[in-house]
Every structure is written in C-alpha cells, then in structure tokens.
Amino acid sequence: MDYFVPDHITEPKRGDLLISEPYLPDPNFERTVIYLCEHDENGSFGFVLNKKSPNNLEELIGIPGFEGDVYVGGPVQQDTLHFLHRDTLMLEPKKEIANGICWGIDFDGLLGSVENKVISPKDVRFFVGYSGWSDGQLMGEIEARSWIVYQNAPQELVFDVEPGELWKRVLQEMGGKFKVISNYPLDPRLN
Numbered sequence: 397m398d399y400f401v402p403d404h405i406t407e408p409k410r411g412d413l414l415i416s417e418p419y420l421p422d423p424n425f426e427r428t429v430i431y432l433c434e435h436d437e438n439g440s441f442g443f444v445l446n447k448k449s450p451n452n453l454e455e456l457i458g459i460p461g462f463e464g465d466v467y468v469g470g471p472v473q474q475d476t477l478h479f480l481h482r483d484t485l486m487l488e489p490k491k492e493i494a495n496g497i498c499w500g501i502d503f504d505g506l507l508g509s510v511e512n513k514v515i516s517p518k519d520v521r522f523f524v525g526y527s528g529w530s531d532g533q534l535m536g537e538i539e540a541r542s543w544i545v546y547q548n549a550p551q552e553l554v555f556d557v558e559p560g561e562l563w564k565r566v567l568q569e570m571g572g573k574f575k576v577i578s579n580y581p582l583d584p585r586l587n
Contacts, residue, residue, distance in 0.1 A: 405538060406545040408435050411494025413546040413553065414442065414534075415566055418580045420542055424471045427563045427582075430527050431480065431554055433499050441528040443469035443480065446559035449524050453510070456524070462510050464517030467559070470527030479506060481520040482551060497554055518555060546570060 408414065414430040425444070432442040449466040453459050456466060456477060469478060483496035490498040500506055500520075509515045529537070537543055546553075546566050557565050567578035 406547065408432050408440070408534065408538070408545045409547075410434060411497065411548055413445075413549045413566060414538075414543045415546060415563065417542055417544070418577060425527075429553075429562045429566055430470070431493075431497070431549060433480075433493050435534065437531055439528060439530045440534040441472075441526050443467065443478065443521070443523045443526055445521070445554060446562040448559055451524070453522060456522075457507070459507060459510055461513075462517065464520060464522065465559075466522045466524060469523030469525045472526050472528045474525035476525060477503075478523045478526060479503070479520055480523075480554065481506070481515075482555065484519060494548065495550055497549075497551055521555065544570075544574070 410432060412432045412435075414428075414432060416425045416428045416430075418427065420426060427446075428444045429446050430442040430444050432440060434441050444467060447468045449468050451466055453462045453464065453466055466477075468474070479500035480493075481490075481498050481500055483490070483492060483498055490501055492498050506515070506520065510520075534543075538545065546569075553562065553566060553569075564578040567574040
C-alpha cells in the first residue's frame with residue numbers, strides 16, 4: 397500500500413503548499429515544502445520554504461545586521477533574489493498571493509525598511525532562485541505522486557515554523573496517514 401497517495405488528486409492553486417513525497421529522488425526537492433505563488437495556463441512557480449541558503453543577506457546584497465535567513469527557493473535562476481512578506485508590512489505595490497501573504501514587488505522599499513530596522517525577520521522571507529514548472533508539468537508530477545497539496549496555507553506555516561520541522565509539521569497537520577508519513581526515516585534502510 398502506498399501511504400503517500402492522497403485519497404484524491406487536488407489541483408493546486410495560489411497560496412497552497414506542495415509537500416514532496418518522502419523519498420523524492422531529486423536532491424533539489426528532498427523533503428521540501430514549496431509555497432505556490434502562481435499556477436495557471438502559463439505554468440507554475442513557487443519557493444522552497446525549508447531549505448536555507450549558506451549565504452546571508454549581507455553577503456548577497458551588502459545589508460548588514462539583518463538577522464533573517466535566506467532560503468534556496470529552487471533550482472531555477474539562483475542568481476535572482478525574491479521575497480515573500482506578510483501583508484502587515486506597508487510595502488506598495490505588492491501582490492497578495494493568499495491569506496495576507498504577499499510576493500514582494502517593492503524591493504527598494506523593503507531594503508529601506510531592512511536598513512532602518514522597521515521590519516522584523518519574522519515578517520519576510522528571502523529566496524535565491526525559485527521552483528518552476530511549464531504548463532501541465534506540475535499536475536503531471538502531482539498525478540505521479542511526487543507531490544501532495546496542502547490547501548490554503550496559513551501565514552504561520554510560511555513564516556513561523558522552523559525550516560527543519562516544516563515538512564513534518566505540515567504532514568502532521570494533514571492528519572491520518574500523512575501523520576504516519578511524517579515519521580518516515582530519511583534512510584529507510586536504517587529503520
């Protein structure tokens with residue numbers, strides 16, 4: 397019996413989480429949770445929430461003193477920097493994805509707020525690169541059981557859960573057989 401198979405296939409939408417199956421062979425997505433920012437006829441893209449970059453913001457763009465982490469958003473265009481933020485930040489313009497989670501557009505405004513220590517690292521997530529799929533590619537991967545969809549992600553899961561605990565936490569919140577999966581060992585040979 398394949399415990400990772402959901403009872404039905406869910407078409408993802410903006411604001412959902414994609415949870416990788418426990419033994420996904422792609423090292424870019426091993427036990428990852430992706431926040432989906434777009435999913436339409438042009439394709440899909442999002443950011444890996446639980447894979448920290450070895451670099452910090454000061455190393456990447458020269459802003460000292462900001463204690464927030466930078467994450468590897470995915471394998472695509474890792475020479476780009478993106479951010480998600482809570483809607484409570486007064487940044488305009490912005491693009492709300494769902495539930496008060498925004499994809500940053502006003503990078504200069506954000507950097508000014510970072511430099512002036514107006515924002516908290518708890519309210520923003522920086523990413524190098526992103527995860528992307530062409531039209532129909534993501535649904536094919538979902539149908540192949542590489543991903544399950546957690547619908548309508550709350551801010552808490554995007555900003556407040558420790559990255560090393562996120563994959564497990566999301567599966568536990570889904571309950572049932574997914575709660576069992578959350579305890580699968582990294583290497584089944586060690587079980």
